[in-house]
Amino acid sequence: MSSERLDEVARGGVPDWLPFSKIKLYTNAFVRQDGKLLLGYKKRGFGKDLYNGFGGKVEPGETPAQAALRELEEESGIAAPLEHCGVLFFVLPDLEQAFHIDIFRAEEYSGAITESDEMRPQWFDIEPAYATPNAKPAAADGSPKEHNTGLPPIPYDQMWADDPFWLPLMLAGRHFAGRADFGSDGRLQKWWFGAKPV
Numbered sequence: 478m479s480s481e482r483l484d485e486v487a488r489g490g491v492p493d494w495l496p497f498s499k500i501k502l503y504t505n506a507f508v509r510q511d512g513k514l515l516l517g518y519k520k521r522g523f524g525k526d527l528y529n530g531f532g533g534k535v536e537p538g539e540t541p542a543q544a545a546l547r548e549l550e551e552e553s554g555i556a557a558p559l560e561h562c563g564v565l566f567f568v569l570p571d572l573e574q575a576f577h578i579d580i581f582r583a584e585e586y587s588g589a590i591t592e593s594d595e596m597r598p599q600w601f602d603i604e605p606a607y608a609t610p611n612a613k614p615a616a617a618d619g620s621p622k623e624h625n626t627g628l629p630p631i632p633y634d635q636m637w638a639d640d641p642f643w644l645p646l647m648l649a650g651r652h653f654a655g656r657a658d659f660g661s662d663g664r665l666q667k668w669w670f671g672a673k674p675v
């Protein structure tokens with residue numbers, strides 16, 4: 478991302494950010510096609526029972542872009558021309574490592590979508606407002622855009638609590654950045670999200 482200023486999109490919570498003493502690099506990749514978004518149901522480990530994009534730790538010697546391609550293939554069986562679209566930073570209480578996550582997106586893929594030990598892939602309907610990149614929430618005359626994938630909507634109630642702040646930015650084709658600190662109850666305690674001006 479360039480050094481261009483970001484427009485603030487959301488902020489809230491308690492006054493102070495949580496402390497952390499080291500940062501670990503992660504990736505997360507989202508594939509969309511024809512008004513639908515591919516998510517994975519996490520079957521084990523961190524974020525178990527939540528839907529998410531496909532990703533994980535950046536291994537030594539890898540760039541985040543290489544890790545994103547590797548994790549997408551390992552967890553869903555597919556390859557995609559991933560583009561970097563955002564950066565997120567998460568801090569959890571009583572954990573000295575903070576999470577720096579590079580987010581990637583693609584609008585096409587190759588290979589057969591395959592369930593892995595870690596993820597069960599599933600398509601979801603992208604709200605009409607975000608069915609195409611850079612789309613406006615409604616047509617110029619105010620009427621809603623059509624969508625008829627017949628798929629369930631994006632399951633925000635079974636995703637990380639911060640995702641509703643930035644996933645719509647990604648679906649709207651905007652570059653974004655944000656930070657979210659979680660409380661010990663798993664809820665958001667403090668957050669800030671911004672996006673490149675349109």
Ligand SMILES: Nc1nc2c([nH]c(=O)n2[C@H]2C[C@H](O)[C@@H](COP(=O)(O)OP(=O)(O)OP(=O)(O)O)O2)c(=O)[nH]1
Pocket residue numbers: 503504505522523524529530531532533534567576578637638639640
């Ligand atoms: N959507 C979303 N994703 C998040 C949040 N926090 C967070 O760590 N993630 C993502 C980043 C990574 O893609 C994933 C965690 O990586 P992981 O534990 O599955 O890593 P991994 O695959 O290398 O782990 P493993 O195979 O060693 O178990 O969760 C969040 O708040 N929202």
